[in-house]
Amino acid sequence: MAEPDEAKEKRKIKAVAKMKEIMTAYYIEAKTAEQAGKKVAWITSGGPVEPLIAMDVIPVYPENHGAMIGASKMGIDLCEKAEAMGYSSDLCSYARADIACAPVNGGPIGGLPRPDMLICCNNICGTVLKWYEVQARHFGVPLFILDTPFCHGEYTAEVARYVRGQIDEYIAFLEKVCQKRFDHDRIGEVGRLSVEGQRLWQAVLDTAMNRPAPLSAFDAFFHLALIVTLRGTQQTVDYYRMLLAEMQERVAQGIGAVPKETYRLLWDNLPVWYRTKWLSEKFAAHDACLVADTYTSAWCGALRYVDENDFLRTMAECHTRIYLNIGIDQMAAQVMEMVDKYAVNGIVMHSNRSCKPYSLGQYDIQRMIQEKKGIPTVMIEADMVDARSFSESQIDTRIDAFIEVLKERR
Amino acid sequence: MKQIDECRAVLADPYGYAESLKAQTGGKIVGFFCSYAPEEIIVAAGGHPFRILGTGEKIRRAETHLQSYCCSLVRGALEDALAGRLAFLDGVLFPHTCDSIQRLSDIWRLNIDRGFHLDLVLPVRLDSPGARRYLLDVLNRFRAELGERLGTAITDDDLRAAIALYNRIRAALTQISRLSGDRPGLLKGSDLHQLTGASMIMDRGALAPLLEEVASELEKAQKGPGETERKRIILAGGICNHPSIYGFIERAGATVVGDDLCTGSRSFTGLIDENAEPVAAIAQRLLERVACPAKHRGLTDRADHLVRMAREQRAQGLIFFLLKFCDPHAFDVPYLKAALGEAGIPSMVIEAEDRLPADGQLGTRVEAFIEMI
Numbered sequence: 001m002a003e004p005d006e007a008k009e010k011r012k013i014k015a016v017a018k019m020k021e022i023m024t025a026y027y028i029e030a031k032t033a034e035q036a037g038k039k040v041a042w043i044t045s046g047g048p049v050e051p052l053i054a055m056d057v058i059p060v061y062p063e064n065h066g067a068m069i070g071a072s073k074m075g076i077d078l079c080e081k082a083e084a085m086g087y088s089s090d091l092c093s094y095a096r097a098d099i100a101c102a103p104v105n106g107g108p109i110g111g112l113p114r115p116d117m118l119i120c121c122n123n124i125c126g127t128v129l130k131w132y133e134v135q136a137r138h139f140g141v142p143l144f145i146l147d148t149p150f151c152h153g154e155y156t157a158e159v160a161r162y163v164r165g166q167i168d169e170y171i172a173f174l175e176k177v178c179q180k181r182f183d184h185d186r187i188g189e190v191g192r193l194s195v196e197g198q199r200l201w202q203a204v205l206d207t208a209m210n211r212p213a214p215l216s217a218f219d220a221f222f223h224l225a226l227i228v229t230l231r232g233t234q235q236t237v238d239y240y241r242m243l244l245a246e247m248q249e250r251v252a253q254g255i256g257a258v259p260k261e262t263y264r265l266l267w268d269n270l271p272v273w274y275r276t277k278w279l280s281e282k283f284a285a286h287d288a289c290l291v292a293d294t295y296t297s298a299w300c301g302a303l304r305y306v307d308e309n310d311f312l313r314t315m316a317e318c319h320t321r322i323y324l325n326i327g328i329d330q331m332a333a334q335v336m337e338m339v340d341k342y343a344v345n346g347i348v349m350h351s352n353r354s355c356k357p358y359s360l361g362q363y364d365i366q367r368m369i370q371e372k373k374g375i376p377t378v379m380i381e382a383d384m385v386d387a388r389s390f391s392e393s394q395i396d397t398r399i400d401a402f403i404e405v406l407k408e409r410r
Numbered sequence: 411m412k413q414i415d416e417c418r419a420v421l422a423d424p425y426g427y428a429e430s431l432k433a434q435t436g437g438k439i440v441g442f443f444c445s446y447a448p449e450e451i452i453v454a455a456g457g458h459p460f461r462i463l464g465t466g467e468k469i470r471r472a473e474t475h476l477q478s479y480c481c482s483l484v485r486g487a488l489e490d491a492l493a494g495r496l497a498f499l500d501g502v503l504f505p506h507t508c509d510s511i512q513r514l515s516d517i518w519r520l521n522i523d524r525g526f527h528l529d530l531v532l533p534v535r536l537d538s539p540g541a542r543r544y545l546l547d548v549l550n551r552f553r554a555e556l557g558e559r560l561g562t563a564i565t566d567d568d569l570r571a572a573i574a575l576y577n578r579i580r581a582a583l584t585q586i587s588r589l590s591g592d593r594p595g596l597l598k599g600s601d602l603h604q605l606t607g608a609s610m611i612m613d614r615g616a617l618a619p620l621l622e623e624v625a626s627e628l629e630k631a632q633k634g635p636g637e638t639e640r641k642r643i644i645l646a647g648g649i650c651n652h653p654s655i656y657g658f659i660e661r662a663g664a665t666v667v668g669d670d671l672c673t674g675s676r677s678f679t680g681l682i683d684e685n686a687e688p689v690a691a692i693a694q695r696l697l698e699r700v701a702c703p704a705k706h707r708g709l710t711d712r713a714d715h716l717v718r719m720a721r722e723q724r725a726q727g728l729i730f731f732l733l734k735f736c737d738p739h740a741f742d743v744p745y746l747k748a749a750l751g752e753a754g755i756p757s758m759v760i761e762a763e764d765r766l767p768a769d770g771q772l773g774t775r776v777e778a779f780i781e782m783i
């Protein structure tokens with residue numbers, strides 16, 4: 001039964017407009033950086049952005065660009081272009097789409113602004129190393145690699161020393177490229193804003209602990225953009241404060257993201273960008289709300305290691321111990337914490353052929369959760385940007401069957 | 411040559427070989443992945459290093475742990491482990507290479523309870539000031555941890571002896587591959603493949619003299635007649651455990667005069683300084699040897715190396731041999747092809763899984779390429 005327009009209107013998150021405004025202004029600023037005499041750095045989503053903010057460099061995120069390409073359904077075309085350039089169709093579709101955009105200024109926003117430097121942190125995957133090498137050769141600009149050793153288990157003293165040393169090297173790199181001194185007071189301020197932004201983002205996500213949850217993972221996928229791109233700015237802090245207030249208001253009024261929230265689910269892996277609307281309607285039609293996800297929470301997961309008064313030192317640990325750079329048993333433990341915290345009844349896992357570090361190991365994580373938490377899980381085979389890997393009928397049937405299982409258990 | 415036959419027998423049944431070696435000597439077999447594994451430390455600890463490459467058996471058990479978009483090396487190795495075919499291993503070493511190996515290590519640790527499990531998280535960026543210190547730190551940690559697992563304290567003298575042994579092995583392999591490149595027809599590509607393949611499996615103490623004999627026999631042998639007519643090809647890529655690929659190339663009228671394979675020259679190039687502090691010397695070789703695409707050492711390191719090698723070997727073409735779903739190698743292909751093209755060296759790509767693509771098709775592609783160059 002269709003929801004009356006009035007109720008639908010009430011359910012819409014007001015902050016969306018503000019977010020669109022900020023992101024548009026941000027991309028305009030980035031694209032006109034050269035005229036404004038500012039430098040642009042391309043940086044990976046798990047990369048250390050705060051020193052860039054402190055140096056007045058505009059950070060640009062090819063992965064966010066990849067997400068936009070996916071959401072605007074330009075993924076297949078660009079992936080095919082990359083394949084024509086010789087890149088295998090088995091490679092990460094963010095990388096393929098971005099690599100294909102660069103030489104022709106393609107994609108939804110006519111290409112990203114030309115970088116003055118590239119900052120790659122391999123804490124999310126080995127793909128970004130290869131991807132940034134490609135772009136460094138293409139643009140002929142300096143590349144800084146922050147090498148964060150994978151932590152199968154503990155965070156050892158030698159890893160801590162190694163990564164901390166590279167942070168100093170990173171600062172020296174920035175001083176050289178920007179030809180100005182690094183402002184150590186400024187980084188203190190940026191660091192505090194970054195941590196505050198992350199805390200607020202966590203608080204926003206935490207409002208989903210309420211029944212009904214005022215926002216779903218699909219909303220989080222959208223509102224995530226700022227904590228990724230403009231972490232460490234006052235604007236981001238202000239925005240999430242506003243969003244948090246709106247969520248608290250929705251909680252007070254009992255407004256849920258899904259009209260009749262019956263099942264509370266957790267989403268694992270990146271979104272399926274070209275199908276978020278379809279998926280969100282599909283789950284909503286079953287009265288299921290995705291109340292939490294492992295993806296958007298990754299940008300505040302490192303909070304446990306941070307000391308905002310000694311930002312540079314703790315930055316090393318925060319970047320090294322993020323969600324994708326740890327063993328699958330530790331990942332499963334974090335998922336199980338979320339299951340309890342958000343009172344989750346079931347898990348939807350996106351087996352994403354683009355992202356090996358996120359997806360390989362998922363079957364084991366799935367088993368661990370089933371054993372320890374006894375909740376049902378479903379695996380969806382797809383890709384975050386390349387829609388050729390999405391089979392609607394198969395996924396439709398899987399989700400229906402999954403909901404049936406949830407129903408029986410009620 | 412009887413030595414080559416010996417190697418062929420080892421490679422025909424590497425697991426059987428390891429089992430009987432273990433039965434005869436009571437030695438500890440330490441499995442490893444990747445050519446960055448510091449085998450010298452394993453030998454110094456009295457262990458026997460055994461490179462795991464999988465046997466290409468049908469994937470059944472691994473199917474419930476790894477998706478189909480994972481390379482056949484990782485899936486195949488896990489399959490063998492889950493099926494108990496690797497029960498002879500006393501432990502396994504996982505050097506960090508790529509996203510797939512990193513997750514294989516996790517899955518293995520949680521599902522295979524036999525034997526010890528060690529990770530060695532090497533630096534990815536080899537050309538940074540901190541990388542050497544960090545590499546040294548993790549190698550020293552590995553030395554201590556392995557010694558503990560094998561119930562021995564690894565001394566500097568143990569390390570020196572192992573280094574000397576590996577220098578003999580690597581010097582002999584380098585000489586053999588140089589000779590076979592210089593004098594095509596002297597040694598078949600598939601025979602060189604048997605030698606390098608066996609060098610990752612066989613008892614290293616027996617291997618060194620075997621390879622030295624081969625080298626000196628080849629040194630004495632005469633150049634085969636008419637072989638100079640053959641076109642000269644370089645083979646590059648990751649894991650190659652398909653000796654038949656050499657057959658395709660040879661039948662098409664060409665010969666492999668050099669390789670940049672993870673199971674080929676990348677595993678044996680570069681000697682270790684025998685006079686330096688041993689762990690530092692091992693680290694030095696790892697930092698300097700020809701890099702693998704999962705590591706970073708400059709933006710054109712691999713292209714420069716391939717072009718140099720092709721020129722030195724007077725190669726007319728290069729064939730990339732890649733495993734499907736191997737990201738690090740696949741990312742490099744376009745730029746390497748372009749750099750080779752600029753240097754006037756045509757190249758082609760063969761992508762395979764644990765089995766080669768249907769015979770006819772592959773043969774025709776290789777033939778067409780070799781005809782063209």
Ligand code: SF4
Nearest residue numbers: 092124125127354355
């Ligand atoms: S989607 Fe996965 S493989 Fe691609 S850039 Fe992100 S973390 Fe890396």
Ligand code: SF4
Nearest residue numbers: 481508510733736737
């Ligand atoms: S073949 Fe490639 S993907 Fe597979 S383990 Fe080796 S480097 Fe990784």
